[in-house]
Amino acid sequence: MATATVASDLAKLLADGENTIIKGWLTALQKTGDGRISTQEVESQARDLLRALTKAVSDGATDVESHSFNDVRAILEGFSRSRALQGFSPSETATFVFSIKEPLFEQIRSKIKNAETIAEQTWAVTQLIDKLGLFTIEAFQRTREELIARQREEIEELSTPVVKLWDGVLALPLIGTLDSARTQVVMQNLLESIVREGAEIAILDITGVPTVDTLVAQHLLKTISAARLMGADCIISGIRPQIAQTIVQLGVQLNVVSKATLADAFAMALTRTGRKVTRIKTQASNGGTAPPAAE
Amino acid sequence: MDNIPILKIGSALLVTIQVDMHDQLATRLQEDLTTMIVKSHARGVLIDISALEIVDSFIGRMLANIASLSRLLDADTVVVGMRPEVAITLVELGLGLPGVKTALNAERGLTMIGGVSGGTEDDEDDDD
Amino acid sequence: MTTEIVPIKTGEDVVRVRQKVRVRATEAGLSLVDQTKLITAASELARNTLDYGKGGEARIETLAAPRKGVRIAFCDKGPGIPDVQLALKDGYTSGNGLGHGLGGARRLVDDFDIKTVVGEGTTVTIARWKR
Numbered sequence: 189m190a191t192a193t194v195a196s197d198l199a200k201l202l203a204d205g206e207n208t209i210i211k212g213w214l215t216a217l218q219k220t221g222d223g224r225i226s227t228q229e230v231e232s233q234a235r236d237l238l239r240a241l242t243k244a245v246s247d248g249a250t251d252v253e254s255h256s257f258n259d260v261r262a263i264l265e266g267f268s269r270s271r272a273l274q275g276f277s278p279s280e281t282a283t284f285v286f287s288i289k290e291p292l293f294e295q296i297r298s299k300i301k302n303a304e305t306i307a308e309q310t311w312a313v314t315q316l317i318d319k320l321g322l323f324t325i326e327a328f329q330r331t332r333e334e335l336i337a338r339q340r341e342e343i344e345e346l347s348t349p350v351v352k353l354w355d356g357v358l359a360l361p362l363i364g365t366l367d368s369a370r371t372q373v374v375m376q377n378l379l380e381s382i383v384r385e386g387a388e389i390a391i392l393d394i395t396g397v398p399t400v401d402t403l404v405a406q407h408l409l410k411t412i413s414a415a416r417l418m419g420a421d422c423i424i425s426g427i428r429p430q431i432a433q434t435i436v437q438l439g440v441q442l443n444v445v446s447k448a449t450l451a452d453a454f455a456m457a458l459t460r461t462g463r464k465v466t467r468i469k470t471q472a473s474n475g476g477t478a479p480p481a482a483e
Numbered sequence: 484m485d486n487i488p489i490l491k492i493g494s495a496l497l498v499t500i501q502v503d504m505h506d507q508l509a510t511r512l513q514e515d516l517t518t519m520i521v522k523s524h525a526r527g528v529l530i531d532i533s534a535l536e537i538v539d540s541f542i543g544r545m546l547a548n549i550a551s552l553s554r555l556l557d558a559d560t561v562v563v564g565m566r567p568e569v570a571i572t573l574v575e576l577g578l579g580l581p582g583v584k585t586a587l588n589a590e591r592g593l594t595m596i597g598g599v600s601g602g603t604e605d606d607e608d609d610d611d
Numbered sequence: 612m613t614t615e616i617v618p619i620k621t622g623e624d625v626v627r628v629r630q631k632v633r634v635r636a637t638e639a640g641l642s643l644v645d646q647t648k649l650i651t652a653a654s655e656l657a658r659n660t661l662d663y664g665k666g667g668e669a670r671i672e673t674l675a676a677p678r679k680g681v682r683i684a685f686c687d688k689g690p691g692i693p694d695v696q697l698a699l700k701d702g703y704t705s706g707n708g709l710g711h712g713l714g715g716a717r718r719l720v721d722d723f724d725i726k727t728v729v730g731e732g733t734t735v736t737i738a739r740w741k742r
Contacts, residue, residue, distance in 0.1 A: 376644060379567030386587055413579075414570040419563065419586040503629070505622030537629060537647065539654040540712050568647040576651065576715040 194312050197300075199246035201309070202238065205295045210234055212291025220283055224274070230284075237263050238288070250312070252319045264320060265327045272331035281328050285321040289313065348374045350381040356388040357457045359450060363396035371407035375414060382420045389457040390415050393450045395426030405440040412444050421460075425453035487512050489519050495527040495596050496520065497589065501534040509545045516549060520556045527596030528553050529589055533564025543578045550582040559584065561592040614672040619685075625657040628669045632683060635671055639679040640741045648719040649681060649739040655712040656685045656735050664689035664733055680740035682722070691729040 202209065213234050214227070240259040249256035264285070271281040296309045348370070351359045360378050364370075378390060392408065394400070400408075412422045425447045427435075435442060447453040458465065487508065490497045496519055498512070516528060530546065532538065550560040561584045573580070586592035617628050632653045636646040653669070660667040664687025674680040692698050699714045713735070717723040722738035 372644070375571060376567060379570060383567060383587065386591075388587075388591075410571075410574050413574045414567070417570040417573055417580065417585055418565045418567065419591065503626040505626060507622070536633075537650050537654060539651050539658070540715070541654070541658055568644045571644055572647045572651050572719065575648065575718050576655075576712075577718070578715070 194308050195245050195248050195250055197305070198309060198312060199242055201292075201295055201299060202242040202245060205299070206235075206238060206242070209238060209288070209291045209295055212294055213238075213288050216287040216290050217284065220280075220287065224276075233263075233267060233284075234288075237267075237285075245316075250316070252316070252323060260320065261323060264324045268324045268328040269331045272328045273335065278325050278328050282321045282325050285317060285324050289317050292317070344370050344373045348377050350377055352381075352385055352387075353391070353454055354458065354461075354463075356386060356461050357391070357454065358382065358385060358387040358389070359391040359393060359454070361393045361396060361450070365399070366397060366404045366407055368403070368407070371404075371411070375407075375411045378411060379414060379418060382415060382418060387420050388461055389421050389423060391423045391425055391450060391453045391457060393426045393453070394424065394431070395428070395450070397426075397431075400431045400434055402438050402440065405435060405438065405442065409440075409442065423447055423453045423456060425450045486515060489515060491519075491523055491525070492529070492589075492593070494525060495529055495593060496523065496525045497529045497531065499531040499534070504542060504545070509541070513545070513548060513552060517552055517556065520553060520558050525558050527559040527561065527593075529592045529596075530560065530562045531564050531589060532562055532569075533566065533588075535569065536566065538565075538569045538573060538578075540576070540578055543573070543580055546580055546583055554582065559596045561586050561595050563587065563589050563592040614670050617669045617671065618666075619657055619660045619668055619687075620666045622661070625654060625661060628657045628671075628683075629654050631671055632681065635673050635681045636739070639673055639681050641681070641739060642742065645739055645742070649737070652716040652719040652737055653683055653685075655716045656683075656737065659712065659735075660685045660687045660689075663687075667732075674738065674740070678740045680721075680738055682736065682738040684734055684736040686732065686734045688732040691731055691733055692725075692727045693729055695725060695727060 210231065214231055217230060217234075218227075237260065240263055244256045244260050247256040251257070252261070267284070268281050271284075292313050293310055296306055296313070300306050300309060348360070348362070351361065353359050358378070358381055360374070362374065366374070381387065382390060392411070394408075397404070408424070412424075415422050423445050424442065426449065427446055445456070447456060455465075485508075487498060487500065487502075490499075496516065498516065502508070504512075519525065520528065528549065530549065532542075532546075535542070546560075546562055553560045560582075562580065563586045565585060584595055586595055615631060617631060618624060619628065629650050632650050633646065636649055641649065657669060660669070664685075667685065667687030667689070670684040670686065672682050674682055699717065713725070716735075716737065720737040720739050722736070724736040725733065726735075727733040
């Protein structure tokens with residue numbers, strides 16, 4: 189670990205040699221860069237980082253987690269976040285930080301005469317930059333994970349639409365696997381729709397659900413119970429033969445009316461809410477093309 | 484210590500629960516309801532819980548009690564306006580509200596009370 | 612992470628516990644459904660403390676790591692629970708809300724811990740985290 193004097197020497201090096209270091213840094217970056225970010229932007233980011241770094245080191249601090257390094261960490265956090273969102277790789281992002289080593293070592297060699305001091309400073313710089321590089325990578329990871337979580341939420345939202353089939357009749361076509369997290373979303377969507385539409389009947393269509401195990405069955409049961417508690421009733425449709433077998437084998441009691449198809453369930457829902465569908469009698473038109481006789 | 488107001492709507496009584504209920508209030512409500520059901524020959528009791536953000540086993544027991552009392556006095560009980568998050572929580576809690584009918588709102592609830600016809604008028608539009 | 616201590620001696624205290632948990636849960640950013648579950652569990656346990664534990668207190672704290680959350684400990688110096696397993700088992704299918712309500716409360720929270728000694732008292736600790 190560098191001592192305070194090494195730190196303040198380093199600070200002086202950084203402050204005095206700012207332009208040289210930036211120039212060297214940008215050259216190194218251009219060798220590895222791919223032009224996605226404009227040179228001006230890179231230069232301004234490099235300068236901000238170097239200045240914050242100089243200030244932190246001049247406080248005599250060597251611990252990157254310490255208060256003095258707050259600005260440095262903030263800059264790196266923002267930097268890696270934006271790189272992550274733009275689709276850069278972790279290496280590309282960290283390279284921005286690691287590339288400062290070369291110009292810094294150059295600066296050390298040219299400004300310091302004493303061999304031992306050169307070694308000390310080089311070591312201090314290496315430790316510092318390595319830690320900052322690792323910090324950058326971790327910040328990058330965090331952003332990526334947040335992004336993935338947010339995308340997963342959006343997919344869950346999109347894949348659980350609630351359809352109003354008629355006044356008071358809702359359909360919930362479930363597609364894909366039903367895990368715990370998804371079921372929560374599904375349940376909430378359905379219940380909120382029931383309130384919003386004033387639905388009396390909700391049809392849960394599971395034609396698109398590949399397998400039903402005990403957990404899925406429990407989730408369905410909970411959804412149905414909750415809907416009932418609120419005053420709406422449920423019909424399940426689309427249970428395929430294999431799924432029917434699985435449910436019986438599991439010994440699960442799905443205490444709800446089940447219809448083979450969504451159409452059947454809809455017909456039942458209409459009846460239950462006091463409606464029926466009748467054929468309109470066609471009237472013979474005066475001249476012109478007479479419609480074919482209704483069969 | 485206030486009482487919960489009980490309104491008469493046709494042949495039904497309507498109770499709207501808006502405050503956090505504690506023991507004395509709950510007991511008083513049950514007593515008042517019992518008296519009023521007999522006095523007004525009510526055929527049903529509507530309990531509006533749309534203002535309740537939380538329904539725990541205490542409230543659940545109270546609702547079930549009211550349902551039992553009403554039943555003995557030949558009246559139906561319908562709980563209306565349960566919020567989705569409350570329904571989800573009650574299911575998880577394992578509270579089934581036995582003997583309690585439920586409906587989305589007071590209007591629907593009224594149609595469920597015995598003696599009132601479950602009125603769906605014959606709309607021509609429905610047949611489109 | 613300030614811990615708030617709420618005495619539980621009357622029915623109104625149960626209401627107070629609910630209100631304070633609501634505030635903490637909102638601050639911690641819990642979803643509406645998760646808040647409702649937590650507050651309902653807290654209500655159940657507060658009532659238990661009152662009815663079975665002969666009164667006690669609730670200790671409410673906001674958590675920050677690993678995620679934001681709320682933790683509440685219900686402590687009483689009551690008779691204690693002789694058969695914890697039995698108390699936890701009640702009510703799922705019968706659903707009539709009798710008994711201690713512990714099993715139900717456990718299902719509503721992420722973390723559930725119970726320490727009880729017959730003749731000395733009971734402490735039930737629950738917690739819910741922001742997803």
